[in-house]
Amino acid sequence: MINPFYLTGIIPGKYFCDREKETKSITSFLENQGNVLLTSARKMGKTQIIRHVFDQDDIRDNYYTFYVDIYSATSLREMVFFMGKEIYQRLVPKGKKALNRFLGAVKSITAAFSLDPVSGNPRINLRLGDILTPELTLEEIFGYLEAADKPCLFAIDEFQQIARFPETNIEALLRTHIQKMNNCHFLFSGSDRHILEQMFSSYSKPFYNSAQPLFLDRIPKDKYISFVIGCFAESGREIDPDAVSYCYDLFDGYTFYMHKVFHDLFAQDTGKRVIRENLVSNTIETILGEGEHGYREQMASLSTIQKQVLVAVSKAGIVSQPTSGDFIKRNSLPSSSSVQKAMISLMDSQFVTYRMIESKRAYQVSDKFLELWLRVTY
Ligand SMILES: Nc1ncnc2c1ncn2[C@@H]1O[C@H](COP(=O)(O)OP(=O)(O)OP(=O)(O)O)[C@@H](O)[C@H]1O
Ligand SMILES: [Mg+2]
Structure with a gap:
C-alpha cells in the first residue's frame, strides 16, 4: 500500500495537501505580473508548492518550466552549470527540434552535448569545468529562454545562495538580464528571509521591487486535519482528529515534521483500533530515539x-x-x-x-x- 505521506520526490496531486489559495496566486502572478519571491520558514513546503504550481494543467500546457536548486552552488559558474543542465534535461523528452534550438543558442557550451552515435539519443557530457565563461553562458541561456517558442517559467530555489558567491555584482548582472525578459518569468525562493528581504526590498539593491513577495505560512489546521483523516480513511483506518491536532500544535504547523510523524505512523500496523494521541506520541518518541545519535554529535560540535x-x-x-x-x-x-x-x-x-x-x-x-x-x- 502506498504511504500517502510523501517525504521526498514529487507528491501526486491527490496527496498534496491544500495550498489552493497559494497555488492560485503564485500561478496568477507568474502568468500576469511577472516574477515571484517565495519565502517561508524551513520545511514549510516551498519546494513542493513550486513543483505543484508547475504541475497545474494551465502551466504544463502553455509553458516550459525549469527548476534548479542552487543550495549547493558556491559560484555563478555552478549556478549556470545547473541551469544549463536543467534546460537540456527538460528538453530531451520534447524532441530533437527543441534540443537543437537550445544547442544553437548556447554556443559556449555546445560541445558538451552530443548524440549517441548508436542509439541517436541525446547525451549530456556537461561538466562544471566546461563553463569557462559563466557570464557569456548565462547570457546565452537567457537569450534562449527569451526566444523559446513557448513562454518559460524558471524557478531558482535557495536563491539566497547568490549572496555568498565570490564573484562581485552577481545581483546586478542577473537583474540586468531578467528585467529585459518578456518571455520568461522567474520564481525565486528560499528560507533565508534576512538575505532575501535585503536583496528584494532595499532600495539600493539591484533586485529592489523586481518580484512579487509571497510568504508561505502554515497549512491551516482544519485543512491539515481533514487531509490526515482522509489519508487514513482511504485504507480503512480511523484517526482521532484530536490526535492530529496534538501533533499540529506540537510542531507549530511546520509541514515536514507533522508529515514525518504521520508517515511513520501510517507505516505501523495499528490494527483496527482508532489511532489516538498516545500512538502519535509513541511515534514521535521513536523518531527522536532514531535521531539521538545525530543530535548528540551536533551538540558535541x-x-x-x-x-x-x-x-x-x-x-x-x-x-x-x-x-x-x-x-x-x-x-x-x-x-x-x-x-x-x-x-x-x-x-x-x-x-x-x-x-x-x-x-x-x-x-x-x-x-x-x-x-x-x-x-x-x-
Ligand atoms: N502541500 C503539501 N502536501 C503534502 N506534503 C507536503 C506539502 N508541503 C510540504 N509537504 C511535506 O513537507 C516536506 C517539506 O516540504 P518542502 O521540501 O517543500 O519544504 P521547503 O520549505 O522547501 O523546505 P527547505 O526549507 O528545507 O527547502 C515535503 O517533503 C513533504 O513531506
Ligand atoms: Mg526547499
Missing part, C-alpha cells in the same frame, strides 16, 4: 555557551530578546555579550532561526525534532 543558549531557546520555544536580563537570569547564562555572540554563531550554523512577529524578530530552534529532543534531554 558546539561550545558550552552555544549549547546553553540553544537549550534555553528550545525550552522557551520562541524568544524575542535572548540578550535580555530576564532571559539570561532565568537560564543562568553568562553575560549578554557572550549570549549575543553565541546566538550569531547558532544562526550562522542554522541551529537557530527567526521569524517576524509584529515586525520584531522571534528566535527559535530550526529543527523541530532537535528542539523536542533538547527539551526532554536537558
Whole structure:
C-alpha cells in the first residue's frame, strides 16, 4: 500500500495537501505580473508548492518550466552549470527540434552535448569545468529562454545562495538580464528571509521591487486535519482528529515534521483500533530515539555557551530578546555579550532561526525534532 505521506520526490496531486489559495496566486502572478519571491520558514513546503504550481494543467500546457536548486552552488559558474543542465534535461523528452534550438543558442557550451552515435539519443557530457565563461553562458541561456517558442517559467530555489558567491555584482548582472525578459518569468525562493528581504526590498539593491513577495505560512489546521483523516480513511483506518491536532500544535504547523510523524505512523500496523494521541506520541518518541545519535554529535560540535543558549531557546520555544536580563537570569547564562555572540554563531550554523512577529524578530530552534529532543534531554 502506498504511504500517502510523501517525504521526498514529487507528491501526486491527490496527496498534496491544500495550498489552493497559494497555488492560485503564485500561478496568477507568474502568468500576469511577472516574477515571484517565495519565502517561508524551513520545511514549510516551498519546494513542493513550486513543483505543484508547475504541475497545474494551465502551466504544463502553455509553458516550459525549469527548476534548479542552487543550495549547493558556491559560484555563478555552478549556478549556470545547473541551469544549463536543467534546460537540456527538460528538453530531451520534447524532441530533437527543441534540443537543437537550445544547442544553437548556447554556443559556449555546445560541445558538451552530443548524440549517441548508436542509439541517436541525446547525451549530456556537461561538466562544471566546461563553463569557462559563466557570464557569456548565462547570457546565452537567457537569450534562449527569451526566444523559446513557448513562454518559460524558471524557478531558482535557495536563491539566497547568490549572496555568498565570490564573484562581485552577481545581483546586478542577473537583474540586468531578467528585467529585459518578456518571455520568461522567474520564481525565486528560499528560507533565508534576512538575505532575501535585503536583496528584494532595499532600495539600493539591484533586485529592489523586481518580484512579487509571497510568504508561505502554515497549512491551516482544519485543512491539515481533514487531509490526515482522509489519508487514513482511504485504507480503512480511523484517526482521532484530536490526535492530529496534538501533533499540529506540537510542531507549530511546520509541514515536514507533522508529515514525518504521520508517515511513520501510517507505516505501523495499528490494527483496527482508532489511532489516538498516545500512538502519535509513541511515534514521535521513536523518531527522536532514531535521531539521538545525530543530535548528540551536533551538540558535541558546539561550545558550552552555544549549547546553553540553544537549550534555553528550545525550552522557551520562541524568544524575542535572548540578550535580555530576564532571559539570561532565568537560564543562568553568562553575560549578554557572550549570549549575543553565541546566538550569531547558532544562526550562522542554522541551529537557530527567526521569524517576524509584529515586525520584531522571534528566535527559535530550526529543527523541530532537535528542539523536542533538547527539551526532554536537558
Ligand atoms: N502541500 C503539501 N502536501 C503534502 N506534503 C507536503 C506539502 N508541503 C510540504 N509537504 C511535506 O513537507 C516536506 C517539506 O516540504 P518542502 O521540501 O517543500 O519544504 P521547503 O520549505 O522547501 O523546505 P527547505 O526549507 O528545507 O527547502 C515535503 O517533503 C513533504 O513531506
Ligand atoms: Mg526547499
